[in-house]
Amino acid sequence: MSNIIVGRSHEKEILDELLLSPKAELLAIYGRRRVGKTYLVRSYLEKYITFSCSGQIDGTMESQIKNFYLQLKKYFPAKKNIKQPETWHEAFTLLQACLNNVSHKKKKVIFIDELPWLETRKSEFLSCFSYFWNMYAETRSDLLVIICGSAASWMIQKVVNNKGGLHNRITRRMRMLPFTLAETNEYLLHHHISLSTYQVCQLYMVTGGVPHYLNGIKKSRSVAQNIQQICFTKDGLLTGEFDNLYKSLFNFPDKHIAVVAALAKKQSGLSRQSLLKIAKLPSGGSLTKALDELTESGFVLKSNPYGKSQRDSLYRLIDEFSLFYFRFMHKTPSEQKNYWLSISQSSAYFSWCGYAFENLCMRHLDALKEAMGIAGIASTEASWYYPGKAEEKGVQIDLIIHRADNCINLCEIKFSEQPFTITKAIATQVAQKRDLFKQYTGAKQQVLLTWITMKGLVDNNWRQQVVDVELKADSLLKGVFNKA
Secondary structure, three states: OOOOOOOOHHHHHHHHHHHHOOOOEEEEEEOOOOOOHHHHHHHHOOOOEEEEEEOOOOOOHHHHHHHHHHHHHHHOOOOOOOOOOOOHHHHHHHHHHHHOOOOOOOOEEEEEEOHHHHOOOOOOHHHHHHHHHHHOHHHOOOEEEEEEEOOHHHHHHHHHOOOOOOOOOOOEEEEOOOOOHHHHHHHHHHOOOOOOHHHHHHHHHHHOOOHHHHOOOOOOOOHHHHHHHHHOOOOOOOOOHHHHHHHHHOOOOHHHHHHHHHHOOOOOOEEHHHHHHHHOOOOOHHHHHHHHHHHHOOOEEEEOOOOOOHHHOEEEEOOHHHHHHHHHHOOOOOOOOOHHHHHOOOHHHHHHHHHHHHHHHHHOHHHHHHHHOOOOOOEEEEEEEEOOEOOEOOEEEEEEEEEOOOEEEEEEEEOOOOOEOOOHHHHHHHHHHHHHHHHHHOOOOEEEEEEEEOOOEOOOHHHHHHOOEEEEOHHHHHOOOEOO
């Protein structure tokens, strides 16, 4: 391989398995734009790609077929006097004839990128592709066909859940998500940008670990300067990204944007009914579809409050860039000199950091469980809310890890620039949360008060009383674990 691929160990394992498979394989890859789908396939499978083409945005059927034809000429130069096809059926018949002349025995990869753009009106592309797979490709054990697209809703509806010729034909699916925090750190180090855990978290809370967004980070600038440059300058990398992002993912994104705008207003998440009210959307299948697509695309987290049923599900916006956009970019002029440099010292910034860090932890539950030494223990994660009474205040616990080993972690997530100090008031509040949780849920398990902080806890008497498990953000990068 000529290109170095940072992270993506799970995805590379899947590709390795498919290369060694004794049968034909059809892999569907989807995920948000700029997440590195094309780069992964082209870089990791470079020596196996026998044919590759890509859809052209807003291209006509004629232009798409011409592009396909030009790629055939490029990949099969020995095939002289190839006549340009006029239909997709002719195009795939031509591809089949070219593949029949390839003699080597190793796996041959057919990579069709941006598949949704190829399905133009009345083109019958998907029908012809289905026929190509069912009647030819599936019969050849030496073929790995990869179809890829950024339009997540289209890929899910038309390919993954296809009811026609591709029904149950996808042998593997790969939803590519942004980098984890550890992969983000690895990516920055690969580009000779060495930052503290705190600084990596700051960047992650804006970019969400999307590789293309990280390309805008320069080592000559501070974190604040980098955010100012990519988000608040006229030609900044992310200045117009929000609209482009949702338009590329969803065919009719207005409902999706209305949903995320409503969820951005409520830190702890919204029920379906509350979402309908705040977003001012009609009840029906269109909302369900939008929520399902946002969840499948990794923008929204659906969870059940502790002890509640599916009907009480909460939806929470967890896409970092969307959260940052609605908090700071939405109503800010595209170019405002030194805007971020000044606001990054304000109370509004630290208030956002608290939510964004909590969100980051929600995104990295597997890493947190590994750091706690419970990665191999089955668990369910939930939130819990007690509305309170006239004489009692309500209580909110945003993360509960209910473990199969008869333990429950009640998690306090705190963001601060310095080690966090537990005061008497905070200790009393947390102890009350634990007691109310046990009282009103009837929990008989061992309840562990678990603190997840950016830079650890100041060691004082209150820490000794209300901390059973302590994790620092470093654990998301290096697996460092401290038990109180």
